[in-house]
Amino acid sequence: MSLIRVDLRSRVPIFEQIVNSVRDLAIRGLMKPDEQMPSVRALAAELAINPNTIQKAYGELERQKIIYSLAGRGNFIASDLTGLMDTHRQALLHALANDAAQAYRHGIPVAEIEKTVSEAIRSANFGEEKGND
Amino acid sequence: MSLIRVDLRSRVPIFEQIVNSVRDLAIRGLMKPDEQMPSVRALAAELAINPNTIQKAYGELERQKIIYSLAGRGNFIASDLTGLMDTHRQALLHALANDAAQAYRHGIPVAEIEKTVSEAIRSANFGEEKGND
DNA sequence: TAACTGTACTACAACAAATAATACAGACGG
DNA sequence: CCGTCTGTATTATTTGTTGTAGTACAGTTA
Numbered sequence: 001m002s003l004i005r006v007d008l009r010s011r012v013p014i015f016e017q018i019v020n021s022v023r024d025l026a027i028r029g030l031m032k033p034d035e036q037m038p039s040v041r042a043l044a045a046e047l048a049i050n051p052n053t054i055q056k057a058y059g060e061l062e063r064q065k066i067i068y069s070l071a072g073r074g075n076f077i078a079s080d081l082t083g084l085m086d087t088h089r090q091a092l093l094h095a096l097a098n099d100a101a102q103a104y105r106h107g108i109p110v111a112e113i114e115k116t117v118s119e120a121i122r123s124a125n126f127g128e129e130k131g132n133d
Numbered sequence: 134m135s136l137i138r139v140d141l142r143s144r145v146p147i148f149e150q151i152v153n154s155v156r157d158l159a160i161r162g163l164m165k166p167d168e169q170m171p172s173v174r175a176l177a178a179e180l181a182i183n184p185n186t187i188q189k190a191y192g193e194l195e196r197q198k199i200i201y202s203l204a205g206r207g208n209f210i211a212s213d214l215t216g217l218m219d220t221h222r223q224a225l226l227h228a229l230a231n232d233a234a235q236a237y238r239h240g241i242p243v244a245e246i247e248k249t250v251s252e253a254i255r256s257a258n259f260g261e262e263k264g265n266d
Numbered sequence: 267t268a269a270c271t272g273t274a275c276t277a278c279a280a281c282a283a284a285t286a287a288t289a290c291a292g293a294c295g296g
Numbered sequence: 297c298c299g300t301c302t303g304t305a306t307t308a309t310t311t312g313t314t315g316t317a318g319t320a321c322a323g324t325t326a
Contacts, residue, residue, distance in 0.1 A: 011282090013314060027239075039271065050316050055273075072271045072323035092236045096246065097253035099229040104257045106160075106225055113229065117250055120230035124237045144313090146283060172302060183285050188304075205292035205302050 002038045003030055006047055014049060018057035023066055026077055027088050037067060037075040135171045136163055139180055147182055151190035156199055159210055160221050170200060170208040 003025055006017045025031040037043075040058060044051040058075050061067045066084060069075045078084070103113050136158055139150045158164040170176075173191060177184040191208050194200045199217060202208045211217075236246050 015314085040273090041271085052317085053315060056315090058272085069272065070324085071273080072325080074271060089239065089241065092232065092239055092241065093245075093249050096229070096232040096236055097249050097256075099225065099232055100250040100253040101257035103225045103229055104254045106222060108222065108225065110254055112226075113250065113254065114247070116226050116230050117233040117246065120233040121237045121243060121246065123230075124234035148283080173304090174302085185286085186284060189284090191303085202303065203293085204304080205294080207302060 002043060002046065004038075004043065004047070006049070008049075015053050015057040015060065018054065019060050019064075022057075022061055023064070023084070026066055026081055026084065031077050033077050033079050033081055035077045037077065039074055135176060135179065137171070137176065137180070139182070148186050148190040148193065151187065152193050152197075155190075155194055156197070156217070159199055159214055160217065164210050166210050166212045166214055168210045170210065172207055 004018060004021045006014050006021070008014070010017065012020075022031070022037075031037075037058070038046065040051050040054045044054045047054075058067065058069070062069055062075070065078055066081075067075050067077055068079075100113055100117075104110065137151060137154045139147050139154070141147070143150065145153075155164070155170075164170075170191070171179065173184050173187045177187045180187075191200065191202070195202055195208070198211055199214075200208050200210055201212075233246055233250075237243065
């Protein structure tokens with residue numbers, strides 16, 4: 001059973017949910033480089049959706065170099081995810097800067113902005129305290 | 134000419150773009166309480182889209198209490214926007230906390246997170262230095 | 267050879283968004 | 297009162313995207 005999940009009621013297309021889900025799993029290290037993906041037909045059966053939808057998602061993941069495919073063998077997580085990790089790191093910092101700037105422009109005091117950030121970090125710390133490997 | 138803009142190529146529905154645009158203008162103070170909105174037909178003509186789409190957007194804005202309508206007179210920005218402002222303030226802080234926590238979990242050092250925030254605030258300062266009223 | 271794997275293609279169904287065309291009622295100014 | 301603006305409501309139609317269905321073909325592996 002794979003970690004990939006979709007919400008049929010969401011207005012985000014299913015194939016895109018799969019793309020986002022796999023990207024997220026790769027970034028979080030829950031799917032390792034060169035690890036084999038579920039086959040198109042197997043994942044389609046598990047999620048109870050059409051194989052073509054999975055194929056579309058895998059095609060997009062390959063285009064984004066998050067997975068690679070070997071004809072007749074299967075699809076695999078990319079061997080080198082450093083580019084993906086760097087992009088994600090940049091995106092995170094960009095979003096953070098954006099939110100901070102917007103909060104400031106909205107008149108929220110700098111002290112409150114900084115307090116929000118430090119408390120969020122403290123909470124994140126508790127959440128990750130244990131349970132790795 | 135109104136400040137409301139839409140992007141026909143976006144995958145966000147037009148009526149929703151209008152809702153978001155008006156909400157944003159109200160939050161940023163570019164549309165004042167009790168200010169009259171462009172009429173359904175006038176805005177439809179200006180944006181070159183169907184009046185029904187505008188009507189749908191205005192209906193949703195009224196449902197969200199961002200505007201009110203007077204039969205035969207027109208649509209107007211709500212007199213009291215404090216609820217909207219509070220909600221927005223909360224949403225901003227929530228997004229900020231979320232991004233900070235995610236950055237931390239991703240392994241970005243606390244120092245870098247804090248530096249990103251303070252520099253974003255400094256930049257926002259320059260952008261708002263003058264030009265009010 | 268059989269049973270997997272990925273890939274490609276066409277046709278069709280389903281749904282949401284947007285359009286089109288009306289119709290009706292309140293407000294306002296002459 | 298009349299004409300014209302305003303919002304509101306209704307129904308039908310078109311359009312585009314998403315997803316489904318079915319089929320076919322090629323590479324890999326045992």
